[in-house]
Every structure is written in C-alpha cells, then in structure tokens.
Amino acid sequence: MNKLILGLLGAMTLCSCSEKKASGVKAPTRVETAVVSTSTNKNGPTYVGIVEEREATAVSFTSMGVVKRVTVSEGQAVTRGQLIAEMDDTQARNLLSGAEAQMAQANDALARYQMLHDNGSLPEVQWVEIQSKVAQAKSQLEVAKKNLSDCRLTAPVSGIVGTKAVRAGETALPSQAVVTILDISSVKVKVSVPETEISAIQAHTPSTIKVDATGTTLTGGLIEKGVQADPLTHTYDVRISVANTERKLLPGMVADVLFAAEESQPTGHRVPVAAVQRNTDGRLFVWTIGQDSTAHRTIVTAGETVGNDIVISDGIRDGQRIVTEGYQKLSEGTKVTF
Numbered sequence: 001m002n003k004l005i006l007g008l009l010g011a012m013t014l015c016s017c018s019e020k021k022a023s024g025v026k027a028p029t030r031v032e033t034a035v036v037s038t039s040t041n042k043n044g045p046t047y048v049g050i051v052e053e054r055e056a057t058a059v060s061f062t063s064m065g066v067v068k069r070v071t072v073s074e075g076q077a078v079t080r081g082q083l084i085a086e087m088d089d090t091q092a093r094n095l096l097s098g099a100e101a102q103m104a105q106a107n108d109a110l111a112r113y114q115m116l117h118d119n120g121s122l123p124e125v126q127w128v129e130i131q132s133k134v135a136q137a138k139s140q141l142e143v144a145k146k147n148l149s150d151c152r153l154t155a156p157v158s159g160i161v162g163t164k165a166v167r168a169g170e171t172a173l174p175s176q177a178v179v180t181i182l183d184i185s186s187v188k189v190k191v192s193v194p195e196t197e198i199s200a201i202q203a204h205t206p207s208t209i210k211v212d213a214t215g216t217t218l219t220g221g222l223i224e225k226g227v228q229a230d231p232l233t234h235t236y237d238v239r240i241s242v243a244n245t246e247r248k249l250l251p252g253m254v255a256d257v258l259f260a261a262e263e264s265q266p267t268g269h270r271v272p273v274a275a276v277q278r279n280t281d282g283r284l285f286v287w288t289i290g291q292d293s294t295a296h297r298t299i300v301t302a303g304e305t306v307g308n309d310i311v312i313s314d315g316i317r318d319g320q321r322i323v324t325e326g327y328q329k330l331s332e333g334t335k336v337t338f
Helices: 002-023 090-118 124-149
Strands: 032-035 043-060 065-070 083-087 152-154 159-164 177-194 207-211 216-219 223-225 235-243 254-260 268-272 284-289 295-299 301-306 309-314 321-325
Touching: 043 159, 043 235, 065 177, 083 177, 090 124, 177 254, 207 235, 268 321
Parallel strands: none
Antiparallel strands: 032 321, 043 177, 043 254, 065 083, 083 152, 159 177, 177 235, 207 216, 207 254, 223 235, 268 309, 284 295, 284 321, 301 309
16 A cells, blocks of 8 residues: 555656656747848839829919809819819909999090090190000009909819818918819829939939839839938938829829849848848858757858848858848747747
C-alpha cells in the first residue's frame, strides 16, 4: 500500500516537472517577412497625387445687392454666357428710367436749339453747353443700362460649378464669389517630390497615372515643376497635365503617379528601407530567417534608395527570407513565426 502511494506521488511529481518545463518554453516571435528576388526596375518611384482643375474662375457681381435667385447647382456643367444668378433689379430699373427721361429731355432741347443755332441767333457758348448736356445724359444712360445688365450674372467661361457660396435671399458683396467654375476639359495631377529626386523629373519626363476612382490608367503630358520647396517637408510640387475629354477625372480624386526613369535602376535586391538596420560598429545588416525558423543578423552592402526601397548589392541572395516588420523584438537565434 505504501509502495503504491509512493509510486503515485512520484508520477505526480514527474508530471508537475514536465508541465513546468513545457510552460517554460518561449513562444516564437511573430514577424512580417519578404522573400528576396533580383530585379532591374526600369521605372522610377511611384507617388501619390491629387487631381486638380485646369483653372478655377470665381464669378461675382460688380455691385452690392440682394440675390433674387441662383440658377445653377454644384457639379452642374455650364457654358459660357449661361445665366448663373440674378440680383434684385428694382433700384437699377428706377435709375434707368430716370436716365432715359434725362436723355429724352436733352435730345428735345438739342432739337429746339438746333434751329436757333442754324439761323445764327444762338451764341456759340450756349450751343456748346447744350451739346455737353446731351453727352452727359447719354453717358448716364449707358451707366444705368450697365447697372441693370450687371444684375444678371452669366458664366464667363464653360466648365463645372465647383462651389456655390451665395444663396437666394442673401446679400452679395462686390467681388464676392457667388459660384466657382472649374475648367476640367483637361486636369493637372499634383504630386510632392522630395528634393533629392526632383532633378530626375523634367518637363517631358514620361509618366503613367492610375486613378482607382474611375478605373482608368492614363499617360501624363507636360510637367510643371515648382521652384520653391515646402519648408517642413522639403518637397517640391510637380503638376502633370492630363487630357480629360470625357470629364471623368474630378478635382480631389487620388491618383498613383509613376515616372519613367531615364536609365535602368541598378540591379540588385530591393528591400524596404526600414528593414535595413545599423550595427554598433556602423555596418548595415538585415534580419534573415534560417531554415530552422531562427533569426540571424546578416551584414549587407547597401546602394542607393529607390522610392521606399533600398538596393542591396551584397550580403543576401535570391530566395532568402528577410524580416520587414517586427525586427525590434529580435536577437540572434530568436525563434520566429510568420
């Protein structure tokens, strides 16, 4: 009986020790990896761009008044000369009526004094004065007609209504934009290019533009380069002209822009820049994964950067797996899972 109890206690002790050993095994560290391959990239880096209108025109009244109606809505296509909005023209019509009355009075006086002038019985000074009054009345009439005409706001260009800033019943101020008309017969795609890469882009550098919103891939045209860098990001604005005959591209859409490189990029293994670390002795290394799923610090020789990648010329080979994320948790020989 005692031997049986001792045997059971021994078995329980062995199980307990086995459980402690099992619980002491460290779980593999999870990381993100990529398989290395050699490639020669004939394209330059890819940038994210924003579609912009070719030109924006702010349309406004030339005088102050209450807006009676706005005849267009945002996103509507308009043509040059189309009515955009109308202002209350009561005062303008009254002024025109007064100017027409003054014009009629001046013409009547001119006709009556014409006979006296032809007979030589009207002093020349009075005749000049009559002619001056007629000219003044004519000028005031033209101004009154222009004021009445300005109560109607028409589109100076064809395009798409972008924003509508004034509604019916509101008071419009001189030069205050009622609507903004966007010319999108062609558009521009704006990208921000780092100062280290701006020299590679010229006015006629070929470019390919992909817009996911419309599902289209287009060829870029003439390029405009900004000459002043952003003081914070040290990037230059580059605008690429793109044909938009079907008006599918709208301002604000996001586009992927790929510039063609003038020469082939150097041959080598391209890996994410973030995957390359610097050792305490100043040498560069990446974490590689062995066949036994352990991490190893591998010294590499790095070349130039291409977009978000860096070219590794020596130290790694095709088919080798490197760690791209999670390397902060690694040390030599760490077991990993991916």
